[in-house]
Amino acid sequence: MGTDMVLQLGLLIFSLGIFFALQNFSKQALTKLRTKNRSTAECHRHFVQAAQLLAKSRSSRNKTTSLNLAKSAVVEADKALSIEPKNPAAHILKALAQDLMGHKSSAIRSLDIALSPPALKSLPERERADALIKRAELQIAVNRKRRVDSAVADLVEAVRLYGDNTNRNSKAFCLLGQCYETKGLREEAKNAFAEALRIEPGSVVARDGLNRLGS
Template sequence: MAPEVVLQLAFLILTLSIFFVMIKLPKQALTKLRAKNRANLQSSRHFVQGSHLLVRARSIPNRQQSLIHAKNALIEAEKALSLSPKDPAPHILKALALDLMDRKNSALRSLDLALSIPCVKSLSEKERGDALVKRAELKMAVNRKRRIDSAMEDLVESVRLLSDGGSGTESKGLCLLGQCYEWKGMREMAREAFEKALRLEPESIAAREGLDRLAS
């Protein structure tokens, strides 16, 4: 076969290959996108349903009924995670449901996942601040002595993220931070934290009680 023919044949094969790739790739990408969108939609549905169940669990005074709703919220959170494992929202929902069920160590692990890379990248500053306050609260409840420094790191960061937001979570974070300072004997810093919390939320019982303890 003449070299010119071989060259033309090779060029034709290359052209056809490029044409095939140009046609094939968009179809594959579209198929993946459609599958991803379906998974995201289903995950969102489970998350919304779980959130409704969590609200019910918190609002019902009957402990047994509250636990039933919390368990169902946990099931919905796990379904959402099976579809969107990198979405931090179902991890947080799962943590809150577990906390209501008094499974604080498991709740803490779920929050660790929500606040780890790559999940945390999807959270806004306020969402991250709220999650840090909750994680610090769990750390203090699970093992105060061993986790107090870690809890303080979370709370300092949460106050920075939530500053000027005027949210109840910011006030709660400051009260928890004040307690940490109080436990470590840093009374002046504890007083400052409680006073700031009281300015943000004048009705805060935790802030008033903290200031009363420091005054005694």
Template sequence: MERDVAIQLGILILTVAIFYVLHTLPKRAFSKLRSRARPNNQAHRHFIQGAQLLARARSTKTKSTSVNLAKSAVDEADKALALDPRDPAAHILKAMAETLMGRKASALKSLDVALSPPAVKMLSEREKGDALMRRADLLIGLNRKRRVDSAIADLVEAVGLSPDNSRAFCLLGHCYQIKEMRGEAQTAFQKALQLEPDLKEAHDGLARLAS
């Protein structure tokens, strides 16, 4: 009799223990997930604020106001990165704002981080293509002859990822011109015009080739 009571008591204790675990585990798991998500949500808010500041910086006609807004955008990007250092979008935002401020070397470093593993895996193909184009533009701007081969490699990958990116084709044509690869340059400019017939830079490129 005592043995039966002990067995029943043991079963009751086990049942209560299982109920407790099943009842509290989802709450604990959700609590952990929520605590992990909170910094990312805050990082996203900083990113949105930075993007809005950058848009205002690019639209204003006053140089000093544009620079100040771009600097504020960099500050917001840094805040986002302090919370989520691997976010490539924040690195790209920072690079765009730094470019507007004339800090091309710093912008290039930000894009290098965005395009390096594991951050680059978080970008879509189009986002990666746009980032590659921006990096190529900076490479040419900093030292076009010494870095043109790296820029071409970025642009070839960029148009492969985003075949409708007329600006990337146009910049690729410009790089081929620097290398005196006339046939390749002409093809790239023509492709840019197929995508955007009124693209002035592509028309100018073809005009230079014809002169």
């Protein structure tokens, strides 16, 4: 009888130990979840502020005001990235603000991060295509001849991501035409400009490109 009581007491203590352990684990998990939610909300708040500042910077007609707003957008984007360093949208937003500030090389580096693993995994195809087009545009602006091959690779991938539908971006084909023209590939350049014009009949860049190439 004494042995049975000791055994039952042991089982009771063991059961209580498991109960309190589970209770403690649940509290820890809940605390962790709440902390994560607060961090996500804080990151989102900084991202939204950065996006609003960027929009105001783009619409401002005063150069100094636009520059200051772009700088503030970068600050807010950095705050978001301090919470979620792998957030590709924040890196892209930062790149757009840096471009407005005239810091094209820095903008390219921000886009490099956004378009590299692991950040790239959470970026939807459409946004990835837009980021690739923007990086190609910046590469051409910084040094067309040195970066033309890299720009072509980005643009070809962007066109693939857009697919054969009405969402195809005429700007990508215009930039491709400029790259091919720089490389001396006249036929490829003509085809790219022609495709851009087909997508956007009013494209001045595409029309001028075809005129230069004698088509």
